[in-house]
Amino acid sequence: MYKLILCLRYLRSRLIAYFAILGVALCVAMVLIVISVMNGFLDKIEEAAKGLRGDIIVYSPSHGGIEHYEAFIARLKQEVPEVEAATPYIQTYGLLRVPDQDYRRTVHIVGVRLPGSPESDGARAMDYYTDVSTFAEGLFAQSQRKQPGFDPPPELILTHIERDMKRIGAISADYPDDPTVQSAVQAASVFHRGARQVLRQQEFVSQQLAQLEELLRQAEQSDGTDDELSWLENAVFDHLKALIEQGGFGEDFRPFENRMQSPEWKREPSDLTEPARIEKLRSLLRDIIRTLRTKRYRSADRRVILGLGIPGLSVRAPDGRVIRMIVPGNTIGLSLLPLGRKYVSDTSVTPVSAWFTVVDDARTDVSEIDQTFVYMPFETLQKLNQMGAEKTPEGVTVRPKRCSSIFIKVRTDAADRAALAGVASKVRRLMGEFGLEDRAVAETWRQHHAQIIGTIEKQRTLAVTMFGIISLVSVVLIFVIFYMMVVQKTRDIGVIKAVGGSDTGVAGIFLGYGAAIGLIGSILGSVGGYFFVRYINEIQDAIDRWFGYRVWDRDVFLFERIPNEVNPPAAAAIIVGAIVAGLLGALIPSIRAARMQPVEALRYE
Amino acid sequence: MSNGGGNMAVVVRKLHRAYRMGRSVLRVLRGVSFQVHRGEFVAVVGASGSGKSTLLHQIGLLDRPDKGQIVLDGEEVAAMSAAKRNAVRCRDIGFVFQFYHLLGEFNVLENVMLPAQMSRSTLGWLMRRKSRRREAMELLERLGLSDRIKHRPQELSGGERQRVAIARALINRPKVVLADEPTGNLDSRTGEQIMEVLSEFHRQGQTLLMVTHDAALAGRAERILHLHDGQLKTK
Ligand SMILES: Nc1ncnc2c1ncn2[C@@H]1O[C@H](COP(=O)(O)OP(=O)(O)OP(=O)(O)O)[C@@H](O)[C@H]1O
Ligand SMILES: [Mg+2]
Numbered sequence: 001m002y003k004l005i006l007c008l009r010y011l012r013s014r015l016i017a018y019f020a021i022l023g024v025a026l027c028v029a030m031v032l033i034v035i036s037v038m039n040g041f042l043d044k045i046e047e048a049a050k051g052l053r054g055d056i057i058v059y060s061p062s063h064g065g066i067e068h069y070e071a072f073i074a075r076l077k078q079e080v081p082e083v084e085a086a087t088p089y090i091q092t093y094g095l096l097r098v099p100d101q102d103y104r105r106t107v108h109i110v111g112v113r114l115p116g117s118p119e120s121d122g123a124r125a126m127d128y129y130t131d132v133s134t135f136a137e138g139l140f141a142q143s144q145r146k147q148p149g150f151d152p153p154p155e156l157i158l159t160h161i162e163r164d165m166k167r168i169g170a171i172s173a174d175y176p177d178d179p180t181v182q183s184a185v186q187a188a189s190v191f192h193r194g195a196r197q198v199l200r201q202q203e204f205v206s207q208q209l210a211q212l213e214e215l216l217r218q219a220e221q222s223d224g225t226d227d228e229l230s231w232l233e234n235a236v237f238d239h240l241k242a243l244i245e246q247g248g249f250g251e252d253f254r255p256f257e258n259r260m261q262s263p264e265w266k267r268e269p270s271d272l273t274e275p276a277r278i279e280k281l282r283s284l285l286r287d288i289i290r291t292l293r294t295k296r297y298r299s300a301d302r303r304v305i306l307g308l309g310i311p312g313l314s315v316r317a318p319d320g321r322v323i324r325m326i327v328p329g330n331t332i333g334l335s336l337l338p339l340g341r342k343y344v345s346d347t348s349v350t351p352v353s354a355w356f357t358v359v360d361d362a363r364t365d366v367s368e369i370d371q372t373f374v375y376m377p378f379e380t381l382q383k384l385n386q387m388g389a390e391k392t393p394e395g396v397t398v399r400p401k402r403c404s405s406i407f408i409k410v411r412t413d414a415a416d417r418a419a420l421a422g423v424a425s426k427v428r429r430l431m432g433e434f435g436l437e438d439r440a441v442a443e444t445w446r447q448h449h450a451q452i453i454g455t456i457e458k459q460r461t462l463a464v465t466m467f468g469i470i471s472l473v474s475v476v477l478i479f480v481i482f483y484m485m486v487v488q489k490t491r492d493i494g495v496i497k498a499v500g501g502s503d504t505g506v507a508g509i510f511l512g513y514g515a516a517i518g519l520i521g522s523i524l525g526s527v528g529g530y531f532f533v534r535y536i537n538e539i540q541d542a543i544d545r546w547f548g549y550r551v552w553d554r555d556v557f558l559f560e561r562i563p564n565e566v567n568p569p570a571a572a573a574i575i576v577g578a579i580v581a582g583l584l585g586a587l588i589p590s591i592r593a594a595r596m597q598p599v600e601a602l603r604y605e
Numbered sequence: 606m607s608n609g610g611g612n613m614a615v616v617v618r619k620l621h622r623a624y625r626m627g628r629s630v631l632r633v634l635r636g637v638s639f640q641v642h643r644g645e646f647v648a649v650v651g652a653s654g655s656g657k658s659t660l661l662h663q664i665g666l667l668d669r670p671d672k673g674q675i676v677l678d679g680e681e682v683a684a685m686s687a688a689k690r691n692a693v694r695c696r697d698i699g700f701v702f703q704f705y706h707l708l709g710e711f712n713v714l715e716n717v718m719l720p721a722q723m724s725r726s727t728l729g730w731l732m733r734r735k736s737r738r739r740e741a742m743e744l745l746e747r748l749g750l751s752d753r754i755k756h757r758p759q760e761l762s763g764g765e766r767q768r769v770a771i772a773r774a775l776i777n778r779p780k781v782v783l784a785d786e787p788t789g790n791l792d793s794r795t796g797e798q799i800m801e802v803l804s805e806f807h808r809q810g811q812t813l814l815m816v817t818h819d820a821a822l823a824g825r826a827e828r829i830l831h832l833h834d835g836q837l838k839t840k
Binding site for chain 2: 002005006009010013491492494495496497498499500501502503505597598599602
């Protein structure tokens with residue numbers, strides 16, 4: 001009892017105790033901050049890796065591609081119950097250009113399957129890239145859509161562009177004197193206006209398409225009575241007029257108009273039977289619809305989603321807000337290297353070039369990806385990258401179609417380290433059955449990103465060791481303070497012993513004192529560290545504002561924001577560590593105090 | 606083995622204590638023998654450096670003799686375990702030092718209650734705290750300190766401090782009070798007062814063993830022993 005009271009009294013009355021507490025608190029806060037940020041960094045990498053490529057990645061290191069992927073995926077989903085989703089993926093390299101601009105940039109061009117995309121038959125058994133990844137969440141216009149794809153409704157994009165223009169207006173008002181911001185805003189408004197024009201036309205096209213498709217349905221149900229036929233003919237004729245006059249598609253649709261006004265067309269009713277007449281109108285309608293479909297953006301498969309952050313296509317205001325210059329609705333050019341071709345004897349690689357309409361942009365928050373990725377419909381890239389099926393003139397397949405990688409998402413209950421390794425080996429066994437084992441490699445996300453994960457884990461170890469050594473300073477500090485305390489309190493020790501205090505009792509006072517300093521220091525330190533980590537981004541922003549220096553550079557550290565999660569077990573371990581350090585620092589002085597003969601202590605002046 | 610009679614508070618036989626300092630050996634106590642009866646007031650007088658404090662420390666279990674025997678209230682000290690020695694120091698002996706030796710972090714009342722607190726387990730202490738506190742208050746009142754109980758020792762005069770130390774020595778009703786120059790650091794009037802207090806407790810039956818170099822003070826004792834050349838002589 002007296003030990004506790006005396007211990008608290010010592011704590012309260014000694015200024016030096018407050019310094020010791022401060023020292024412990026600083027060390028605890030420091031280690032907590034370092035561990036939290038490093039662990040947060042690793043967690044973010046895990047999240048990003050899984051969010052981008054799923055839990056298991058099958059890929060072909062040679063770029064030659066993986067054959068029979070459709071059958072492989074179907075079998076995989078049948079035979080490996082842990083697999084939740086699997087999707088094929090193609091990756092190649094290319095050059096991005098902007099029409100009428102002297103701009104070029106090397107990019108990664110990737111082919112992904114999205115729910116709302118054109119696709120060939122038989123592919124429906126495979127999952128979409130959005131089933132495996134978190135891609136959909138980062139889309140600009142389609143993040144709320146159930147089925148994001150390469151064919152979003154023009155009116156959806158239009159509303160987003162209108163909103164984006166307002167947002168950019170606000171940024172411009174915040175930085176009236178910033179030349180980078182101002183020139184970006186100017187370019188942005190030009191491209192936004194261009195996109196708006198294209199999209200309005202697209203809105204018109206898709207309305208017309210819908211109505212014409214409805215007419216076709218009616219024509220298909222009709223048995224061709226005179227009344228119905230003339231009503232249908234008039235309706236079609238009106239649509240052609242609208243397409244030519246309102247839509248400005250004269251070149252494409254005047255031939256149809258001419259056909260309907262030609263004497264042969266007019267003469268036909270009397271010559272032909274009713275079924276033949278209606279069939280004629282149906283085929284005309286089908287031709288019109290087919291022509292109109294080619295007017296949707298560029299063409300159905302010439303559409304891309306841009307990574308948000310490709311330098312030159314967007315600019316960041318000083319506060320980090322993004323100014324999009326190229327928006328959905330604009331056109332970009334891509335030249336890509338067809339890596340899927342067999343390169344055996346010839347040395348030349350001829351790039352394939354085409355113009356594409358941007359239909360959306362995507363942000364993954366991994367800056368390296370956002371700065372260099374362009375997403376394209378899987379089937380389109382398969383063709384452009386020459387990964388489609390190769391056939392002889394007689395139609396015999398010499399080489400089946402291929403993909404570069406297969407991303408596999410595993411059910412959450414099988415996603416931990418050991419279980420995932422088990423699933424990966426099942427995937428490998430199946431690859432063997434498909435003869436893929438020497439052409440493709442299956443890796444867990446951890447193996448696939450081993451280099452960066454390893455680097456960061458090493459950095460974490462290094463940092464923790466370094467700060468741990470620095471924390472030893474706090475042990476030494478406590479030790480010194482305690483030694484001084486014991487020396488200062490030698491007479492008290494003598495008195496306590498003279499009135500019956502035991503050796504262990506005296507040691508207990510100083511050990512309790514050490515533990516108390518460790519405890520109070522670590523509580524203060526962890527509370528302080530917690531708030532520092534929690535508001536680390538705000539702190540960095542403040543430092544940036546006052547001193548113009550950013551510690552966390554998004555280009556260096558991959559991510560937009562500094563991780564700000566505190567890991568409770570790590571915090572608990574640090575607190576325990578600090579208390580142990582306090583005890584350790586107090587141990588030797590305590591032993592010295594305990595061993596002291598009462599007379600010696602009393603004689604001490 | 607005879608432990609020296611049932612009515613002896615302290616029995617010392619042929620006590621030796623030497624200090625080694627490098628090669629030379631300083632033999633301070635060379636076969637000291639004496640007894641203190643229960644309820645007796647004995648004074649040991651000797652010149653400065655004659656070994657009075659050394660003797661008292663041996664009896665008070667603050668140091669161990671090289672040779673010889675100490676029997677406290679019929680119990681042989683050398684045979685005691687460490688825990689027993691602590692308990693004896695706490696309950697059976699009250700020490701009054703020349704330099705008071707109060708704890709600076711505790712106030713007057715807390716200093717007085719320290720031995721009372723130590724004599725019990727935490728639980729036992731919590732149960733008896735009230736009554737022990739009352740006893741301490743009574744003791745302090747008798748010593749004229751009842752209005753200073755919340756003060757720290759640093760805020761008291763030398764005489765007041767020594768009275769606090771006496772209260773601390775008496776709180777556990779020890780079998781013997783050992784006083785080492787209790788007035789050595791005080792002016793003669795204050796010293797007189799302190800001696801008066803000690804005599805008062807002695808009159809109520811407290812066994813008292815005091816060492817001093819002041820023959821006048823020793824005059825208050827029932828029996829005076831002289832320490833000279835490491836040995837005791839009755840004059
Ligand atoms: N720890 C020690 N180491 C060495 N010598 C010591 C030690 N303690 C005491 N002495 C010596 O023993 C002798 C007796 O000391 P002690 O303190 O018992 O004398 P004293 O009679 O109490 O003197 P005083 O009246 O001045 O208090 C002294 O010469 C002292 O120097
Ligand atoms: Mg002395």
